[in-house]
Amino acid sequence: MPQTLRQRLQSCLANGSKADKALGSYMLAQMPSLPFETAASLAEKVSVSEPTVGRFCRTLGYKSLKDLKASLAEDIGDRPWLISDRLRDFQQRSRAGDDQLARSLELEIAGLVRIYEVVQSEEWKRVARRLATAPAVYVTGFQTERGLAQYLANQLQYLREGVHLVDLAAGNFSELLLSGGEGRCLVIFEARRYSRMAKVLAQQAKAAGIPTTLITDSFCDWGRGLVDEMLVVSTDFNLFWDSTAQMASLGNLLVNAVFIELGPQVEQRLNRIAELYGHFTGHVGDNSGPLD
Secondary structure, eight states: OOOHHHHHHHHHHHHHHHHHHHHHHHHHHHHGGGGGGGGHHHHHHHHHOOOHHHHHHHHTTTTSHHHHHHHHHHHHHSSSOSSHHHHHHHHHHHHHHHHOOOOOHHHHHHHHHHHHHHHHHHHHHHHHHHHHHHHHHEEEEEGHHHHHHHHHHHHHHHOOSOEEEEEOOSSSSSHTTOOOOSEEEEEEOOOOOHHHHHHHHHHHHHHOOOEEEEEEEOOOOSSSSBBBBBEEEEOOSSSSSSOOOOOOHHHHHHHHHHHHHGGGGGGGHHHHHHHHHHHTOOOTTTTTTTTO
16 A cells, blocks of 8 residues: 555654755644645745755655645545635635735644644553653753743642753753653653754763653754654744744643543642632732731
């Protein structure tokens, strides 16, 4: 039976050249939006030449990018991109006015679909199981992704003990790399242009035998081989800046997956943390907090 496009791209990640791996990684992450791409747009996004895109398609066994896109029905199905009348109406009105936001909407929907596909993978299940059971979980992010890392760490702390947001101020990551003991694991959030620290930390974690999950964008060509899992989200939505919003969506799904792994036993910890929060911080309209 002939391999699907997804299978061919996955094989390429193991054996291809640097340019092939970059194209393969991008195409795998952006498969729902590939029908909208051209050789020129792919070349620009992955920083390769148009002829390289053509050669890559032929390497995969297709005559051209057009031939490759024709095979997509096997991987993403023959279904409309926008399935509700409301979304279709928005698309038509926006395109009538040459509004680029319609294109952005399509890309965001396709990217969100891709995240939910990732959740069905064995790789995802392995990450969720590790985050639920590892004695110590360390989470970090660099540049604007720092906030995403903090959010995931804080949410996981509601569910279990032993979750740490890695301190960047010391500049040596000793709390992770020198903590000793078995069972440490690491989650890194990073998107282009990538911080040098992210790659170096991944290298050091691998040398120390620390299982590492990298949550990144589809342009990352250095993560595979350094980390145990690379969870890729879309960030290019035809906007002025790349958007890491879907990293937050993936983080929410990770928290949900960890909760499912742990089960009802988390209730006592949730209640206790809620009590502590109420005592130290409190909520609007709650008179039991420290401002009494």
